[in-house]
Amino acid sequence: MLREELSAVIRDVPDFPKAGILFKDITPVFLHPELCDKIAEEFANQYRGKIDSICAIESRGFLFGTLIANKLNIPFHLVRKKGKLPGETVSYSYDLEYGSATVEIHRGFVKAGERVLVHDDVLATGGTAIAASELIKMEGGMVAGFAFMIELEFLKGKERLEAYSNDIFSILSF
Secondary structure (H helix, E strand, O other): OHHHHHHHHOEEEEOOOOOOOEEEEOHHHHHOHHHHHHHHHHHHHHHOOOOOEEEEEOOHHHHHHHHHHHHHOOOEEEEEEOOOOOOOEEEEEEEEOOEEEEEEEEOOOOOOOOEEEEEEEEEOOOHHHHHHHHHHHHOOOEEEEEEEEEEOHHHOHHHHHOOOOOOEEEEEEO
16 A cells, blocks of 8 residues: 555656766655554654664664654754764765765664665665665664665665665665
């Protein structure tokens, strides 16, 4: 039921952000507050009792990451692009298809041994989720799993994430 409801509101945007890409746009989901609550509850039910905190990736990962953390009454960690977090941070740089990127997390917010769920809206190649995982490890945390609204199976990101955790959950797959 949830999969069908979610699939019905996600729209395809051709040639975004560049020609040849069919972008899966989740923004129409936010026009349906009851659906948003069902999505957050689905994630919460999947991870209740299995995690100590959530680490969400800028920026769309923040949208449901905070809702899930609130439902589970656990801490929420932000992974942001370099230079966007105030205070002392830990950085991780990684290669993209056309260049490189650096993401950061606040130093000392993830505690040693903490079981952390990495959350984002879409799993594509897995590069940013891997970068978030490396930040968690650098801070002494453990990657307890990955949660995505959508997985783009043809990009094989899930295979790359299995080195960090076998618990990889997506509501929809394309």
